[in-house]
Amino acid sequence: MAQLLSFRVYLSAETQKASSESLKRTQKTRKPFSPGRRGPVAPPRKPQNLNLEVSPHRAVSAVRLMRIEYGGAFADLLNEKGKGSGSNEMSYVERTIGFRTRDLDDRDLRLVTDVVGGTIRWRRFLDHLIGSLCHNERTFRNMEPLLLQILRIAVYEIIKLDMPSYAVVDENVRLAKVALRPGAGDFVNGILRKLVSLKEKDALPLPKVEGDDRAQARALATLHSHPVWMVRRWVKYLGLDEATKLMIWNNSDPGFSLRANTGRDITRADLVERLESLKVPHELSLNLEEFVRIKTGLQTVVQAGLLKEGFCSVQDESAGLIVSVVKPQPGERIMDACAAPGGKTLFMASCLKGQGMIYAMDVNEGRLRILGETAKSHQVDGLITTIHSDLRVFAETNEVRYDKVLLDAPCSGLGVLSKRADLRWNRKLEDMVELTKLQDELLDSASKLVKHGGVLVYSTCSIDPEENEGRVEAFLQRHPEFSIDPVTSFVPSSFVTSQGFFLSNPVKHSLDGAFAARLNRAL
Numbered sequence: 209m210a211q212l213l214s215f216r217v218y219l220s221a222e223t224q225k226a227s228s229e230s231l232k233r234t235q236k237t238r239k240p241f242s243p244g245r246r247g248p249v250a251p252p253r254k255p256q257n258l259n260l261e262v263s264p265h266r267a268v269s270a271v272r273l274m275r276i277e278y279g280g281a282f283a284d285l286l287n288e289k290g291k292g293s294g295s296n297e298m299s300y301v302e303r304t305i306g307f308r309t310r311d312l313d314d315r316d317l318r319l320v321t322d323v324v325g326g327t328i329r330w331r332r333f334l335d336h337l338i339g340s341l342c343h344n345e346r347t348f349r350n351m352e353p354l355l356l357q358i359l360r361i362a363v364y365e366i367i368k369l370d371m372p373s374y375a376v377v378d379e380n381v382r383l384a385k386v387a388l389r390p391g392a393g394d395f396v397n398g399i400l401r402k403l404v405s406l407k408e409k410d411a412l413p414l415p416k417v418e419g420d421d422r423a424q425a426r427a428l429a430t431l432h433s434h435p436v437w438m439v440r441r442w443v444k445y446l447g448l449d450e451a452t453k454l455m456i457w458n459n460s461d462p463g464f465s466l467r468a469n470t471g472r473d474i475t476r477a478d479l480v481e482r483l484e485s486l487k488v489p490h491e492l493s494l495n496l497e498e499f500v501r502i503k504t505g506l507q508t509v510v511q512a513g514l515l516k517e518g519f520c521s522v523q524d525e526s527a528g529l530i531v532s533v534v535k536p537q538p539g540e541r542i543m544d545a546c547a548a549p550g551g552k553t554l555f556m557a558s559c560l561k562g563q564g565m566i567y568a569m570d571v572n573e574g575r576l577r578i579l580g581e582t583a584k585s586h587q588v589d590g591l592i593t594t595i596h597s598d599l600r601v602f603a604e605t606n607e608v609r610y611d612k613v614l615l616d617a618p619c620s621g622l623g624v625l626s627k628r629a630d631l632r633w634n635r636k637l638e639d640m641v642e643l644t645k646l647q648d649e650l651l652d653s654a655s656k657l658v659k660h661g662g663v664l665v666y667s668t669c670s671i672d673p674e675e676n677e678g679r680v681e682a683f684l685q686r687h688p689e690f691s692i693d694p695v696t697s698f699v700p701s702s703f704v705t706s707q708g709f710f711l712s713n714p715v716k717h718s719l720d721g722a723f724a725a726r727l728n729r730a731l
């Protein structure tokens with residue numbers, strides 16, 4: 209169980225740099241969903257018989273989408289469940305739409321993952337099309353949640369997956385009829401037939417990128433399905449072309465990297481051998497000698513137990529490169545001040561070659577416990593001491609100083625939107641103000657723990673200059689005892705910014721976006 213959890217957390221660790229606090233907030237404030245009209249929760253429906261007419265992947269996708277949007281579930285966690293979680297999933301389906309479908313086979317599971325991820329990513333774009341095809345805005349605004357999810361799935365399948373229209377219309381009309389009522393099926397039929405006809409004439413009602421900055425940002429936000437505030441921010445910082453490329457990247461299927469567990473003397477060659485025997489296509493990382501990239505086959509790796517047995521971890525290369533910036537050396541005492549769930553802690557521990565200690569601190573006790581359990585399976589637990597504390601409180605009272613401190617700060621996660629399909633919709637502009645304030649406080653506290661002549665590494669999985677360069681610049685003004693140590697000798701040159709920081713750019717490097725600054729404390 210701990211192993212499964214640790215996989216989940218690893219996968220999300222590198223993908224979920226988003227502050228878990230704010231996500232939790234979203235989770236708490238979301239109301240339980242009802243399949244009927246938006247509003248109060250409907251009483252549970254009575255279980256009915258198995259329905260073999262409705263396509264299982266669509267029924268399950270619609271229910272997962274309801275759970276994500278109204279029930280506070282996270283898209284990546286639902287997708288990771290995969291095979292074996294069938295009966296639990298079917299009981300959700302039954303409770304939500306009143307019947308079961310046949311069990312999902314491997315192909316259905318892949319379809320569910322694609323359809324759920326894609327429908328979430330493309331939500332704004334799909335809603336624009338659906339809204340344009342309704343009689344009036346009120347029809348769209350008052351649409352019952354399940355009906356809306358069925359329409360989103362159908363529009364996504366027709367427009368983005370290019371599935372045969374007749375089958376998609378037929379299947380989704382049937383789902384709406386059985387799960388809701390005959391009239392709902394007629395409504396879905398009407399909307400989808402209009403859509404198919406416009407698609408065939410190449411006349412979809414899409415906005416034009418024209419007018420003032422605000423109007424252009426709104427059009428781009430619809431066409432590439434992102435919140436308007438993100439588009440405006442990226443156009444400001446990156447320019448129109450780069451912002452557009454970034455949105456295209458965020459909408460593409462994410463790739464993953466695996467790190468061979470060198471802490472257990474497993475080499476990349478050993479990992480490659482296992483991947484070959486499992487027929488998982490892979491490429492060697494050009495940036496890190498422990499890493500292998502895979503585009504497909506992650507489920508195969510999970511099912512073969514490679515993560516469970518501590519053979520390897522799922523870790524993005526951008527996270528591995530942050531560890532390169534820290535460059536842990538045998539014998540060092542390193543404070544990992546925001547450590548959980550521990551992706552970087554474990555990699556750092558494996559660099560110590562049995563000598564030294566990583567002090568892994570986190571305010572979240574549950575995530576820290578998972579870190580401890582995973583450290584055992586990776587056989588590096590003797591090199592890790594966990595500390596459950598708020599860094600700000602710990603730094604006030606603790607007298608010990610460390611050779612190096614890594615502050616992998618809670619951040620917006622704007623660098624990992626390709627992996628976290630729902631994050632773009634959960635993140636708000638106001639979060640940025642709260643996060644930068646927290647990052648400043650944590651930087652001040654982390655700096656107190658660095659010994660004279662020691663190193664502080666500040667990192668995020670954001671590409672936002674305010675969370676990155678902006679925080680470091682403000683910190684250096686408050687702390688003249690620190691200076692920038694350019695990362696030139698720690699990472700390949702294409703990752704080094706003009707100021708000497710590490711930046712992985714999703715568009716340029718085909719990795720998650722991440723940032724790190726290496727700061728030396730004067731002797």
Ligand SMILES: C[S@@+](CC[C@H](N)C(=O)[O-])C[C@H]1O[C@@H](n2cnc3c(N)ncnc32)[C@H](O)[C@@H]1O
Pocket residue numbers: 221222224225226228527545546547548549550551552553569570571572575597598599600616617618619
């Ligand atoms: C980006 S995640 C860290 C990811 C981790 N370094 C890894 O590689 O797996 C940020 C972490 O900071 C923790 N955190 C947030 N505020 C904190 C605080 N005041 N003190 C200590 N940890 C905190 C969160 O619980 C979260 O686990």
